[in-house]
Amino acid sequence: MDRPTVVLAMAEDAASYVSALERAGFDVIHQDVTEWLAAGQQFDLAVLDCDGDLEVVQRTHELLHGEKRTPTLLLLGEEYPDFVQQAGAGDELALKPLPADALVYRLQALLIRAGRHLTAEAPVGGEDGVTAIGEGRVISVFAPKGGVGKTTIAVNLAVALRTQTRERVLLLDADVGVGNVTSVLQVPASYGLIDLADSDPSEWTDAAFDQATATHPGSGLRVLTWGTEPGDSERISVDLLLAALKWARSHHTYVIVDNHPGYDDRTMAMLTVANEIFLVVTPEVGPIRNSSQFLELARQVGLGDVVRVVVNRANHGVSMADMAQSLGLPVSATIVSNGPKAVIAANEGTPIITKFPKERISTDLHDVARLVTHQGVKETSAQARRWRLPFARPSHA
Ligand SMILES: Nc1ncnc2c1ncn2[C@@H]1O[C@H](COP(=O)(O)OP(=O)(O)OP(=O)(O)O)[C@@H](O)[C@H]1O
Numbered sequence: 001m002d003r004p005t006v007v008l009a010m011a012e013d014a015a016s017y018v019s020a021l022e023r024a025g026f027d028v029i030h031q032d033v034t035e036w037l038a039a040g041q042q043f044d045l046a047v048l049d050c051d052g053d054l055e056v057v058q059r060t061h062e063l064l065h066g067e068k069r070t071p072t073l074l075l076l077g078e079e080y081p082d083f084v085q086q087a088g089a090g091d092e093l094a095l096k097p098l099p100a101d102a103l104v105y106r107l108q109a110l111l112i113r114a115g116r117h118l119t120a121e122a123p124v125g126g127e128d129g130v131t132a133i134g135e136g137r138v139i140s141v142f143a144p145k146g147g148v149g150k151t152t153i154a155v156n157l158a159v160a161l162r163t164q165t166r167e168r169v170l171l172l173d174a175d176v177g178v179g180n181v182t183s184v185l186q187v188p189a190s191y192g193l194i195d196l197a198d199s200d201p202s203e204w205t206d207a208a209f210d211q212a213t214a215t216h217p218g219s220g221l222r223v224l225t226w227g228t229e230p231g232d233s234e235r236i237s238v239d240l241l242l243a244a245l246k247w248a249r250s251h252h253t254y255v256i257v258d259n260h261p262g263y264d265d266r267t268m269a270m271l272t273v274a275n276e277i278f279l280v281v282t283p284e285v286g287p288i289r290n291s292s293q294f295l296e297l298a299r300q301v302g303l304g305d306v307v308r309v310v311v312n313r314a315n316h317g318v319s320m321a322d323m324a325q326s327l328g329l330p331v332s333a334t335i336v337s338n339g340p341k342a343v344i345a346a347n348e349g350t351p352i353i354t355k356f357p358k359e360r361i362s363t364d365l366h367d368v369a370r371l372v373t374h375q376g377v378k379e380t381s382a383q384a385r386r387w388r389l390p391f392a393r394p395s396h397a
């Protein structure tokens with residue numbers, strides 16, 4: 001497969017971006033950019049720094065949006081040109097300063113959403129290298145707040161996908177330090193990512209990840225955990241998680257990621273490269289407020305259109321209509337509350353959908369899986385455009 005090409009139109013020195021992108025498997029053009037574009041050269045992706053000379057920035061933007069529109073990431077400083085306000089679908093926004101590894105994640109995610117797979121030959125990280133991502137579909141289960149049901153949903157979603165499709169499905173426990181999907185899903189003891197944490201990235205091979213993965217006997221779901229000892233958590237790097245995800249994508253049709261609540265680097269990486277983010281919310285004021293804040297951030301960084309709202313314990317509290325209104329997004333799926341059944345299943349290490357297949361909670365969880373198999377996040381183009389615009393700058397307070 002060809003290496004994806006990216007054109008970097010930077011106002012400042014691009015050296016750190018160029019080296020990070022090349023390590024991650026991209027071919028980069030960063031000199032004579034307008035000349036290349038004016039000559040009709042096509043690129044898979046573009047990065048346009050809006051801080052440069054306005055005329056040059058506008059001209060470059062026009063060239064990138066000619067007959068064939070190049071998926072473009074606009075880098076914004078304090079001020080940005082007017083055309084940013086009118087930028088249509090296809091442009092994404094990132095606020096400066098954007099670290100080189102974050103630029104790589106953003107471009108990987110943009111490429112995936114533009115329908116191109118990343119090169120499988122990309123190196124699996126380097127000294128401070130970043131990994132390119134492979135083929136399967138990644139669903140990141142996330143909530144900014146703990147305890148709303150992420151792990152319950154991730155485990156049952158993964159098993160439901162496996163039983164519904166018989167495709168290869170992998171559950172990645174990325175709730176580093178705290179999470180342990182194996183406490184609610186019994187799988188044979190195996191290694192985890194922690195066993196690769198001190199190895200050189202050259203040893204993060206397919207065979208190594210394969211060996212670190214367990215198989216759930218009842219369903220055939222594959223389960224890769226980060227580890228079990230909270231004290232080990234600092235040793236799990238973003239690079240290792242991304243390398244695991246790259247491997248997982250290349251060998252599975254669906255990869256479900258159970259995330260840590262919050263905005264740490266590892267979690268942000270898992271969200272940025274996801275094809276879809278399932279935002280788990282309970283119908284309570286606190287979680288709704290936290291989720292609104294997350295959605296605002298997601299929209300600002302160009303991830304708004306991959307988020308789907310999944311309401312857990314949906315039969316109590318704030319109505320679905322009010323939730324959709326507060327969040328500015330439709331509710332894509334709801335799951336009823338059923339504490340007794342959830343506890344029995346978890347204590348047994350069995351998925352709820354297997355233990356209590358006829359209960360409403362199980363049919364609801366199966367419906368969450370159908371969101372994935374029926375494909376994609378539907379977005380109205382008007383919404384998509386609106387979400388990509390920087391109506392409010394994030395507070396760095
Ligand atoms: N629909 C539901 N009905 C009843 N109980 C539920 C439901 N979903 C989850 N629970 C229970 O709520 C508790 C928290 O769920 P879970 O561990 O899945 O949340 P989490 O978001 O992963 O939490 P953490 O942030 O700590 O990882 C568990 O005891 C689980 O059994």
Ligand SMILES: [Mg+2]
Pocket residue numbers: 150151152175179258
């Ligand atoms: Mg959890």
